[in-house]
Amino acid sequence: MSFLLLMLIVQSVVPKNTCLRHPPPKLTSLFQLLAMSNKNFMCVTCMEPSSSLYQRYSEGVIRLSDCKNCGEVVDKYVEFETVLVVIDLIIHNISAYRHLIYNMKIQNQFRLAIIFLFCDAYDKWISGRAGIYNIYDLEWIFYKSLLQSTLEMCTYVGVVVLCDVMVHGISSKRIGLVSRGTVIGYYGNVAVVFSIIFRLSNEFSYRSVTQLFIFISHIQIQRTLFPNLSLAMNTAVVAIGVLLSMQSGALCRHLLEY
Template structure:
């Protein structure tokens, strides 16, 4: 069973937990009668268990995230007290930078050691800029569409949890280890996986928006991310030829 220290019996007054099935707020996820006896809350709206994942092992939750189950995203992003989003965000950025670095090295016949090191730092800066551009674009687009008078998650909450949409970058590193990155079809599949993950995160954090609108926000944010990456690459190539 999952360690219930990641969830709490009752939510703070300004940020209630939600039912992972219907996204309606619930006052508590479970009631603890003793260390051995708990009763999971039943949603008064849909009459289902509000969050079944509080009893799931971490591996099972990760499996459902991999399978793109919306309920798993809602549990992780809205019903846990996980606070290390900055750390996992940096991990995803490092994975993306490593992928960029490896792909660049495959097109170079030879390179000096300090060139290899600089190329990695270059890839790391580029990945960081792309990630931050995506997060900022998605937040301010969501804020603009939802409206300042409507309920919107705080900036730190939204941006921190949005990094979960990049967790597919970890599989990109695995693909390099298994030499799957050489296949264009696999790289496209990973990009599609990350795209779907970002849509799931957007839908979870902005439930008042339609799926179509969430897809549009994600696509515009990706376009902004690609654009800043292109500008950075152009600047580096121009600077290196001077």
Template structure:
């Protein structure tokens, strides 16, 4: 099994570049498409992020298959905090009780911690559903070279769009249905592209997989809201 992946054609590659010593490097070319295996090894991370925002598969292949980035769990915690804040803000907007909003009050606001647990449960259901679907259709969707840990990593890293909640907080748009809907749509498209790249599958297959997992997550969320008597 080859260690790297050509970002242009998706085929395996032995190396991204060759080091001749003394700071002399030569970028490797793919044996199949004859393009540069990974042009992003020379790019600034900001440019890579911009291409990821533009949904370029090459950028996703670099990030998910060639870069070796391992901070996905830390990113997941930050995204969970963003999710919890939006849920908490929605809950507070439905509460007519006038309270003083300051940092000490936020720290003692137990509802926020409940929302964090709810967001964590929803993420666990989403990932668990994806793993079950891949397990049941392992021969059709999951090649022997793809591990479940790689799929989880891809889904967590491609959920970076949830950080768009931060400007929503700054602009006071935490209750904007349009803004939050567009954010969720962006995360959906990012997750779908990440699955397409990781599984090397068709776009409709990856979109269907993510959509089904999100549906299960949504139904679970509704059930938990009713169980805990939380306004939806």
């Protein structure tokens, strides 16, 4: 069920007729792609910049571009259906993350962040409402949960952006890319659908698996955004970000109890 919800979310924020960041003015099929003259795309295998994802020979006839560095197809996901891209994201294939961040155009990214925030807030609300039946108290608990989730996400994104500034310096374009990419790592929050259907919100196993899934997602996003850093360094940044976000959430919850 959460898999279907994730597909619906992806389809709602990705243009229906293209999977690239720069769609052409007119499209007559799903896989008509725009080849850019400047190096705006990335090879999903070796992260080498590429000027295009395909070569168009005639109407409806295209050939995927090969990477000049590794010789592989620049982006195999160009011809993949959405469901296959989502499956590779779920199994944490880093190539799928590279496709999503560098070669895919995501519309309404603010909406995507709001969806992830509300999923996390709802999960916190379910856990915090035990034994409370007053409608006003339940409403207040949800607002507190939403504020806590927002603060936690902002804290984590802030840590990753700070890491980017330390590595690459201050660049508004780069900071925007890092911020948007980091938010994508929270897509595991849609697993709250499982807790609703199967009443798993208070199960330790469910919460452990969900948090582990999101943690690994953040690591893959971090590796995609910072390919020059080692796996240990990227994991350390994610761990620090998660710990600080948890601390900020706990502080928010403590202050709101007074």
